Amino acid sequence: MALAYKAIGKFDSPYARVAINKDEINLQTAQPTASETEKVKTILSAVYPLWEEKKIIIFNINASDMLPQRKWMLGSFIQTALTLLAKQENILIVATGTKEEKTYVQTFIDGVGDSRCVSVAGEFCLRQLVALYVLSTCILSNDSGPAHFVSAIPLKTFVLFGPETPELYMPLGDVECFYAGLVCSPCVSAANHRKTDCSQPLCMQSISVEEVSSSMIDYIKSID
Template sequence: MKVDTMRWVDHYVGVPLCLLLKLAFWPFDWIRKGQETVSSNVLFIELSEMGSAILADPSMRWLKGQGKTLHFVIFEKNAVSLHLLNTVDRDNICLIKPDNLFSLALSSLKFLIWCRKKKIDTVIDLELFSRFTAILTRLSGAGNRTGFDRVHEEGLYRGNHLTHPVMYNPHRHISRNFMTLVKASQNAPHQPYQKDGFDETIELARAEVNSDLRSSVVTKLKSLYSDFKPGIQRLVLVNPNASDLLPQRRWMKDRYVDVIQSLLAEYSDILVVITGAPAERPEAEMLRQQVDHERCLNTAGAFEFRELVPLYSISELMLSNDSGPPHFASVTELKTFVIFGPETPALYGALGNSTPIYAGLPCSPCVSAGNHRKTSCVDNQCLKVIESGQVLDALRPALDTGLIVKAD
C-alpha cells in the first residue's frame, strides 16, 4: 500500500476500532485492575522505519541483559535491519505484509496466533501514536502493554489500551524515549510521567564484519572499476535517496553533483560510490552521468543488504540524506555526514560517528509524532539553503585526515 493510504486507514479505520476495543475490553480491564503480570517474553513493535530498529537496539540489549527473551514484529520489507546486530533471534521475529489490505489483515491474524504460541506477556509499542500498532498491542494477549501516551494532547487518540502509558518527550532523542519505554515496562503500572530515567551514554553495539562478504564487496567494486586498489584508494559513499515516507528529505541532485565533482577534482585517491536499492538505480545512474567521471560509480542494487556492513568497514565516509543508511552505518566505525531538513538530528540523528548538516529554519522540523510525519510543504527551503560549499566544508577535514594524495 502507498504511505498516504496507510495513514488514511490508520486514522479513519483505526480510531473507531480503538474506541470499540476499549469498550469491549473495559469489563476485563476493570476485573484485572491492579494485577501484576510477570515479564519474561517481551515483544517489540516497530513496523515502518528500518532506522528505528537500530535506534532501539540499546534498549533491547539492556532488556536482554535483564534475562528477558526478546521478540519483534516488523513489516516484512524492513526485517533485514534486525539482522545487522542479531539482538533478536530470527525465530522470534514476526513479519507483517502491508502489500494490500488482504495481506495486511491475514498477516496480522497470523501475528495474533504467533503471540499465543510464543507466550508473549509484555508488549512494548515503539511506534509514535499508530492506531494499527495499538490494536496489535491490545489483541496480543499480553498482560503488560507499554507505549507512548498522549496525556493531555488533543488528537492522537488510540484507545488507552496501555497498562504502562508513557508520555512521549519531543525534546529528547528517540533512542532515550525508547529506553524510557523499556524501563517503564519493568515497573509497576504508573502514571505516564516516567521518573526512572537513563543517564548513561547510549552506545550501539558493533556489527561483525564477515571476511568472505568483504571480499565479495571488493570483487564487485573491481568489476565496476578495474583500477580500484583497496587500502590505497579511499571510498566515499553517497546516498542521495530517501524513502517515500518523507520525500522532502531529499537534498537537491544538482548539489550532489557539485559536491561529488569537487571532491573528485580535489582528491585523486578517492572513489565515489553512489549507493541505493535496486529500485533507485535509474536515478542513481542519472546522477552518475551528470557527474561524468570514471571514479564515480553507480552501485544502486549491486550490493545485498548483508554486504552493507562489509562495504562500510572499508569506506572512508558517507554523505547521505536523512534516511536508513546512516543508521545502518552507525553499527560500524564509518564517519557519516547527514543532511537534515524537515526532521531534526536532535531527535533522529544516527547514534554512530555521525555529523548532522542542518539549517534549523524557524519551520523546521515540520514533521512530528503529532502529524504522523506528514508535511504539506512543497518548497523545502530547509534543504535548499544548504549550499554545496557548506557540505564540502564539512567533508574536507575528514578527508584531509586520511589524505594520501591531493590533486593540484
C-alpha cells in the same frame, strides 16, 4: 532502556523518565562475514579495478518516497561530488541504492561524469552493504535508513536534515549534521503522522554545497 533499568530493579515503573547521555549508549559493532566482504570486493573490482588505491566515499542520495522532501537536491549532490573529486585525487565516490533507485542513481553518476564516481545501486543486500561500509572512509547521506544503520559501523557519517530535526533523529556514532534550522523546520513529526504539504523544501535547498564539501574535505585530509 527504561524497561532494562526496571529489570535490574533500578526503577519501579517501566515508564521512568530519565536523561540518557549519548556516552551511555554502547553500540555493538556489526561484523560482516568473509564471504560478504569478498562479494563487495568483487563488485568494486568490476566497477573500478583500482579501488583499493582509493579512499571510498559513500553517497546515499536516496530517500523513501514516503517523504521525498528529505532529499537534498540532485544538483547539490553532483556539485559536492565534483568538488571532492577536484580537490582529492585519492578518493572513489561510490553511490548506493536499491534496484528501484538505479535509474536515479545513474542520473547522478552521469551528472558527475568522472570515472572515480561509480554506482553499485541494486548490487548489495543489507549485510553486504555493511561490509561496504567497513571498507569505506565516510558516508554522505540524506536523513534515511543508511544514515542510521551505519551506526553499527565506526564510520564517519555526514547527514543532511530538513523536514525533520537532528535534535530528535540524529544517528548515533561519529556524525556531523547539516541543518539550516529554518522557522518552518521541522515540519514533520510523529505528532502529524509525518505528513507535510511542502512542495519546495527550502530547508534542504538552504544547505550549501560549500558547507558540505568543506566539512568532508577537512575530514578526508585529517586521516591522510
